Amino acid sequence: MQVFGGTVGRAWRAVATGGDTPTRLRTWMVGSVVVAVLFGVLGAVGVGRRDSALGAGDAASQQLIAVQDVQVRLVHADSIARENYLRGGIEDAAKRATYETELAAVSDGLVAVGNRVLPDDAAMLAAVSAQLTRYSGLIEQARANNRQGFPVGAAYLRTANDLATTMVAGLRDVQSSLRSQVNDNLDGADTAGLWLHLTGWPLLVLLLTGGGWVAFRFRRLLNVPLAVAAGVTLLLLVIGGSMQGSAMSDAENATGSSLQAADLAAQARSAAFEAHAQESSTLIARGSGGLDVAWQASAATAASALARMCIITGDCTLVGTFGSYAEAHDAVRASDDAGDWDGARAASLDGEAAIAFAAFDEASSAAAASLGAEAASAMSSAADGLAVLRVVLFLAGLSVAALVLVGYGQRLREYR
């Protein structure tokens, strides 16, 4: 340590005074070693940070997909609850079973995701979880009153629907937070990538300049250790930079394509179920066509999400499938508005509108599952190889430092 300190002192004095050749050799050597070590350490830390930022982005995207799944299941359950209420005393047993399955999945999903998100988001999910218990109680009271023909059942149903709307708003807030986390982590990963370049290129310049000066000063063609060090550094900059860039590019491509498409698919399904639920509510409040404004708002959201999804994926099938349902819904409203409530109810529950919506549900469910899996896979594989690169960079930085010592050491020995 004392020897190294003395060398540094002599080197600085040489820089200050111009110095003799051994001193200048030591100056180049110390400077290059320091930068090489920095290159190894900071490069490894930078790659590690990009790796962990991409990992965090991947985790946030998985949580986003999971929260969206919870929301879609909740609005699906609410849509079934309203549909079964419209059926009156005799519910569709299969749909009732689906309602219970969806509600159980919502409950489990809230707990599972709540354990993985940030504390603020977890608190919002806990609030939704508490509301879920009250929601299912209200639906049961709506059912019990409906079976007895008591109109107060509709009031319970409305209260439950309002609560579901509040819960969905809470889930949307969590999704908004998770979208920000995905984006913030991608920004963080972007910045972390600089570290390799900020240390690597100066090191390369030092090695080439120092190696050139040594070759010129000692009339040699090449200082082999310094040349190898420069080659290794260049190789690391090219390969490491390429791997880092590729990881970033993969993550951004996954975000811009499959994750965004999965996000839109979930939003479209959620809005479509909300629209379907509004169709039932409008018929429950028989003749109150004013409620259709809510259907139109939800349908507009679904159509907008599907249109964007179509641009990203190039598959526009769902736009047409949802359009078919929208046309069938218009027919339902036309029947109800014309006084044929029974016809409108039949079309909504088991006729054209029901068939069209079931087709959309099936197709969009498959698309959402496929896009969700694709997004999860793409995001998680984006950072592949960065962990290895980090270790390689660290070891390579030390190796370059060692080569620098050997390279300048050969010339220094000539002065002993």
Added chain:
Amino acid sequence: MNARTRTSSALAVALPALLLVACAGGERLPAAVQGEAPSTSAAPPAQTFTCPADQQEVGDLTPKSYAPDGPLPSPDDLPAGSTMAAIRASGTLRVGVSADTLLFGARNPQTGQIEGFDIDMLKEVAKAIFGADDDTVYDLLDIVVIPYSQRIPKLRSGEVDIVAHTMTINCVRWQQIAFTSEYYTSGQRVLVEATSSYQSIDDLAAAQATVCVPDGSTNQENLARDYPQITAVAVPDISDCLVAMQSGAVQAITGDDTVLAGLQVQDPATKVVGENFSFEPYGLGIAADRVDLVKFVNALLAEMRDDGRWQAIYDDWLAAALGPQSPPAARYGRTEG
């Protein structure tokens, strides 16, 4: 230019380029999609109506209706060119009703039909126009379920021929539509828990209780005007009041006794208490320019009062909940123009 200078120049060129590449922002997740609902035109400002002095409600008097021109004509002898003949020609009587006012107009989930006191009144009107029997008359009703706020607009737009919807006759409404003679006399009362010690609205006022009332109703106006010490909780619909009381959010509900009777049937753990503290004469609403239909229905109501049909319908739906009651007397005297 020496080697050091060249190196510096190269760095100066390369580093910004590298920084640009490294910092270039790629694809990010956009915010959630928000579709826009079609815009709805703003509602026109509400018209204000005043009651002429000779039509103000005084005591228990109701604003007068048009006297029938004579006995009720038979379905096959409806006056040519009349509103009744046009309805008969159309094949259905378009009616605006409530579907959530148990005992007056509520959907029976077993049959899918809307039934109650108001619906039976409308069936009698349909029988008088079409000559139908009990089995077929429901199919002759083109039922439009409407909220309270749409009772007058639906009549004025011509979307329905007649409204039976627990609608109080008052002179403000008379400026907008026509009413038949009174077919039921209601009044505002309170519904409390069966075990409650409150026996009247005065008890609730003395205790500064919390009472639920439908938002925008005459019940709400009465409560605010006459019992300001009560904390009123306004909800969109009277059924929402029952939800509020069952969840313990309010101690009582106030509304027309007819509506409270429907709530009491739905929750036997409640009771209607106290005397009426308002006077709510119900009439069937008809468009203002269809005076012939008003006179026709008035003739029908007169027959029903006399031949016991009104009483039978009352006994079917309301006697058990509200006790015995006789048909209200008709008050005529309104003239056209």
